[in-house]
Amino acid sequence: MSPEALSPSTWMSRHLSRRSLLRTGSAAAVGLGLGTAASGCGFDSGGSASQKTGDEPIEMKIDGDLVYFNWADFVDPAVFAGFEKEYDVKVVQSNFDSMEGMVAKLNAGNKYDIIFPTAKWAERLVQGNRLRRIDHSQLRNADAVFGHYDYFADPWYDQGSRHTVPFTMYKTGIGWRKDKIGDDLSGSWDDLWLSRAKGRVFVLDDRDEVLGMAALKRGLDVSTSDSDDLSEITSTLRSLRPHLRGFSSNSYNNLLTGNAAMTQAWSGDMAAMLNEAKDPSKFGFEIAKEGAPLNSDCYAIPSNAPHPGTAMLFIDYLLRPENVRKNIEYIGYPMPVKGSEDTYSALVEPFPSCVVSADELKDDLYFHNGDKQAERARDAAWTRVKAS
Template sequence: MRRFWLPLLAALLLPVALPASAQERVINVYNWTDYIDPAVIERFTRETGITVRYDVFDSLETLEAKLSAGRSGYDVVVPTSEPSFARLVRAGALRSLDRARLPNFAGQDPALLRQVASSDPGNAHGAIYLWGTIGMGLRPARIRALFPEAPLDSLDLLLRPENIRRIAGCGVAVMDSGIDVIPSVLHWLRRDPQGAGAEDLRAAEAALLAVRPSFRAIISSAAITDALATGEYCAVIGYSGDVVQAQARAREAGRGDDLTYVQPREGAQLWFDMLAIPADAPHPEDAHAFIDFLLRPEVMAAITNKVRYPNAVPASRASLSEEVARDPNIYPPPEAIARAFTVAAPPPAAERARSRVWSRVKAGR
């Protein structure tokens, strides 16, 4: 009997070769540059034992190209609601979220969820990560030194040739995203920001080409943040949070605080970045765990405190720093939100036409 049991016991005690997935739990995340608090990722790994491999992109075009090719290997991605997230939903490129695995989903602001429901009926494929507006980052003192009567509250400053020429010497830049810039220009022209017909696109192209000689650069949003913080530019068109991040970096570097974010009086484009899971994600269960972790109020507060973009979890407000909670550039007042507008993805042919317009604008011809 002992000759039988001892070999069996020894066999049971031998180390078992586990598959790699059992030995190490990993998720692959693809997010915007400078868009999370690294301490949040460390905390998630400590609590769950799941390692996060974190890659970044700096344009929606880059994200869409990666996902459209298929087999990206990513488990969690962060597309903007329009047009990228909506297109990915329609293409079947995103997995429906399992709400049973996301108890913190219910903590999001219902009004904000309704805003993105047009991109994702029933909010089936995404949770709101962060949101914001598109407007201007300005250094008013430098602008007024060149143009005392500058309209600092309006896109007239940067889209009227006679105005932008007067401040071109102190540096003007625009973020490299036709997806975002063209609707803002159409809205400034008092046209439908959804406009994708030939007449609307010709008008937007003409307006942009008229001021293109005064742009020092058309660059990524991450580059805009760095250049604003160092004082390279006095005026940009970009994302609200990039400008607010630049403010914080400028103060830390002792470069003063003559930098402000302005939502144009004409109204600013409102956007939402979404937490989503690709349809072919290799680790969907752990992806759900990561999204649910991010939606915790104290976690979302830590992210907003770090990156200076608002989140959609009202309970997080109690954990925000006083500076962040009271900053109207981070949490705009109701009247500013009332003037804001949202856009939806145009049909594919119209989107290709917009891309061609943006390419010509970048080339200056």
């Protein structure tokens, strides 16, 4: 099913439930039992059973229906239907609206066969002994990922990708209305301070993204928790406040309706917007020359998954070239699978900056976990920014 075949309400529902409800701040995680280091924070102990079973090989076979836990509407329904028909199983779907919400369900003892954490949350799961090992040699199309995207062969969040397979990628930039403020932007985060957009600018309602944007503007690390750095970041963001209409992660809809003349935005949401805009030429999307935060989602199998064999088959099925293409066209996010690049490039032809290249992944502009003290310092800075 192509994006063009979707109704505006379907596209809006997907992207509101996908990224606009994502919160990367750690305040909720603190309430879920932070440890002394964020690498294991936010998770109750997996216990000796999960630690014993975590490295046992999973036989790729049907061992029950698939219990699936992901962002809402983030796999093409036709792909689900094809999997169910081919393997004579049902896909039992549940959805979360934030990483913290996902953690809460896991800590409550809910059992899922496959989940889709972002990179920093994958690291927390791995170090909390909450994921099963995934044997890439069993996945028929794994080489299309790990043989061509070296970054994911040994990512910082999961050594050797022992417990994860990358699902999607995205980056953060600036979307704007050319018909409102013109087309002569500088290609810098400074553009958010443009006088002609004053009062019609939004930034994402997301701690890491906003602090990271100001950090990049000042030449600092996107995940810094240094007190002097955070003071400089909050000062920079206070100077932006007179230009802001507000904090909102609904950048897709804000631009379409004209509520925003300019907004900080995720690349996937901009790709989605193209499919609803009556005149895409009125819109622009740029990646700032100071750098753009990057992120990715992963396939992962929880340590207490009741049907891990079915989960392995599902990952393998989604890595088939035809299913990768279907999902890219359906969700508007690129996937690190060799041979899919042209599909995504065609989808975002008006916004080529949405493309995430293998070279960009090496820039290490991911948001990283800090220890308990670091996360609290970033929370405090975020609170000051929103209260200023």
